[in-house]
Amino acid sequence: MDSDSIRLLKNTRKSDVQIFNLGNNEWRSIGEAPYRLEKRSSPPGILVSGRLHWMSQRGNYNGRRERIIVSFDLVDDSFQEIPRPDTGTLRSWANDHLAVLGGCLSAAVPSSLGNGALDIWVMKEYGVKDSWVKDFTLGAYSPTLILAELREPYWIWKSFLGRRFVQIICLLKNGDILVEYRGTLASYNPDSGIFKEVSFQGMPRLFQTTVHIGSLNPVQS
Numbered sequence: 001m002d003s004d005s006i007r008l009l010k011n012t013r014k015s016d017v018q019i020f021n022l023g024n025n026e027w028r029s030i031g032e033a034p035y036r037l038e039k040r041s042s043p044p045g046i047l048v049s050g051r052l053h054w055m056s057q058r059g060n061y062n063g064r065r066e067r068i069i070v071s072f073d074l075v076d077d078s079f080q081e082i083p084r085p086d087t088g089t090l091r092s093w094a095n096d097h098l099a100v101l102g103g104c105l106s107a108a109v110p111s112s113l114g115n116g117a118l119d120i121w122v123m124k125e126y127g128v129k130d131s132w133v134k135d136f137t138l139g140a141y142s143p144t145l146i147l148a149e150l151r152e153p154y155w156i157w158k159s160f161l162g163r164r165f166v167q168i169i170c171l172l173k174n175g176d177i178l179v180e181y182r183g184t185l186a187s188y189n190p191d192s193g194i195f196k197e198v199s200f201q202g203m204p205r206l207f208q209t210t211v212h213i214g215s216l217n218p219v220q221s
């Protein structure tokens with residue numbers, strides 16, 4: 001990728017792919033993706049090792065009807081399947097989603113314990129299936145502001161009105177995990193298992209959290 005251009009993916013309902021170049025201020029299409037991308041799983045795409053990542057919608061892949069992890073190479077504009085952790089079936093109705101923790105591709109899935117917990121798997125060596133490690137398990141947690149909306153504690157891990165209820169955001173410098181719960185932020189301490197709600201003055205009621213890394217490189221118009 002040229003240093004003076006930024007290329008972005010734009011997905012339609014058919015997962016058509018368009019790339020925008022800031023250098024010439026133009027969109028170009030590279031056709032339809034070979035996978036149906038699930039935009040709700042990890043918007044707007046998880047960037048690791050020069051590739052954007054999503055979970056696919058359920059489809060016929062590898063001789064089975066399942067969901068897979070899909071990547072898009074920002075250098076050669078190609079799609080590739082990424083080996084998933086051995087967690088069982090990835091279910092579109094549940095809170096399965098991707099994240100980046102410590103610079104590594106990570107996958108959050110409901111725990112096999114079935115107690116409302118959330119397992120976080122981390123791919124220690126990119127592209128190597130055997131390098132997936134279950135690094136964290138988050139216990140069921142309901143933020144105070146939305147606790148009254150839940151019938152059961154485990155609903156926190158499921159979709160709500162077509163939207164994901166919980167999203168793993170990032171790993172903080174102190175080792176805590178930043179989590180978003182439908183308009184509420186919380187930090188989770190893996191050692192103590194304690195959640196702490198996070199807020200600041202002027203924080204809006206409705207928001208979506210995105211990890212941003214500042215850069216001094218100029219963007220040409």
